[in-house]
Amino acid sequence: MSGTTLFGLCAAALVGLGLYGLICQPGALRKILAFNLIGSGVFLLFGVIAQRGGGVLALAGTGADGDPVPQALVITGLVVAFAATAIAVTLLVRLAETSARGTLEGDEPAPPAPAGERRP
């Protein structure tokens, strides 16, 4: 088994594990971690593609080994995933502070009107 195949399979496994966690785990923190797992799988896949070569340089016909472009994209992707995690964790912390809840299950879509008493 070549290194490319091995890492490709690892990436697939990470994405699969993450999807399972994101869909099946009730806890919001676990969902956030699972999202990061999927992200890692996708970035690893990008690394595999870079390692395999081709891409822009192959189009240009330079014949170089490996492809540097995915690195730039992965770095941007990491920043985005980091920002996403930060927002999610902040929201979760605020949710836990205000309502002592840590899951997304069973919440009703009907928050009461913001102000004032209801009419009978």
Next chain:
Amino acid sequence: MMALQPLFAAWFADLMDLGGLLLVIPLMLPVVGLLLALIVRGRSLGRFALALLLLGLTSAAAITAAVATGDQALHYQLGGWAPPLGVALKADGLSAVMLLTTAVVLLGVGIYAQRGFQVPAGLPETRRSLAFWTLLCGIWGGINTVFLGQDLFTLFVALELLTFSAVPLVALDGRPETLAAALRYLLFALLGSVLYLLGAVLFYGTYGTLDIALLADLIAGADALPPAVPVAAALMTVGLLAKTALFPLHLWLPPAHAGAPPAASAVLSALVVKASFFLILRIWFDLMPALLTLTAAQVLGALGAAAILFGNLVALRQTRLKLLIAYSTLAQIGYLFLIFPLAAGGSSVAITAGALQVVSHACAKAAMFMAAGLIAAALGHDQIRGLGGIGRALPLTVLAFGLAGLSLIGLPPSGGYLVKTLLSAEAIGTGQWWWYLVVQVGGLLTAAYLFFVLSQALSASPQPTIPREHPRLVQQLVVLALALCALLLGLLPLSAVDLLEIGRPAAADSGAASALLADAWSLDKLWSGLWPVLIVAALVIAVRYRQQRKPVEPEGIKPTAAPGRALDQLDSLLRQWPVGGLLLLVLVAALVQTMLVGR
């Protein structure tokens, strides 16, 4: 003032002469706003944002004018670097119209939100005000990039900017319910975006580029389809569907859109869900038109039809005005996906109809959410059953709500009427009568709940309604103006419809849409659209009369009945997280299958 007019005209002409460089302005203005907001802060921030939004409207108008007069798409390459290494921007007729719509709606929201997000007297600044205006700039920048970007990865970053700006807007008031709704929205949107990114990575691995034009050439030129392409296409589409909240992936939309502050709901419902739809349009019709097999198109159309019927029926069951409007958004998103089966044969009419639906729904839904906000502020609640007397207290607002509703129903001369005319004509023309049926039934269901709300709002209340908070006149006028935009869209000259086709791959039937619309104003056509709606109105009045005679207070709009309860149960089942997630994976598998089998 007289001297200023030629000055402005000359400046506008200079702006149009910029050509491709113009495309940078809608990307720069929001970022400038985001950064300067941290310096301006405080009391003048709202007015500063308003000035930027005005500049944005001018630049969007200049882009539209340049595309229309040049009769071709505008192109720009950032830094002069050509793809595949560089990033290209492009504005065809479709993008130009979307930019213009975004600018108009955001300007309306900006004027409306001056009051709700101003800094109260005695305070130097508030977090709420700063957060709202910066997040609004973030949404603006994300949407403009989605409309102009031509690189799948740039589009990914734009979508994320959009999501990260939209999610905190939901939780702006910090109540636990809205925090939970925001977290739900964020996590489901992240699931969608990571699937989109996976699809983009597979495209890069197969073809070595992410530029839409280059990819389209490579895909069209290949004899055999590499196995990764259908998988990538399905992953990207379903990821974007999750962000668009197409039925049955709508678990995040009702609590998020109904819980946000009114100005934020207007932006979320009118614009944010349309950005991911726009990308689906780009993927299927620009990137790989050949892959849209008949079966794949039917699957997308069926989901759209289900969204129309389900969303409208659940809207009928709602007791709160904002939730009713949120479910109505769910239904209106469905119309956008009816265009896939109708356009699969290569016709451009359905795409034009989809674009018109985006524009008219954006104006109408923004007006409705903001009107609902004014009503809720005046009454202190938004229970539909307690709306009695509000028509007398806030006549302009209720009028705006009703006019916007006419566009959602699809009565002439609204934008919704144009959409329905085009979709119906295409459905009949291509022999797919079932979509015609869905369009008609959807319009009647919409009419039912809107008439019910209006009849409540116009009924007399036992005691005189004294608004707790009287809206400013300018707020009411802005809501009315947006509603009129949606209502009078149908009166635009037909050349405006042809604008949508500029710069798109040449279709065999170019100009067919405007030919169909020129035909839409005959008296019998108008009447055939009107009489079913009148029957629904009569039915609603009859039901209301019966309800008033009965002493028991029924739940919801319709009396509680077994089918209604079953509908509620189905809705709460679909909004459970594991169900939504599994449906998402099933959809990916189904789309891959349809693309492989249909070829």
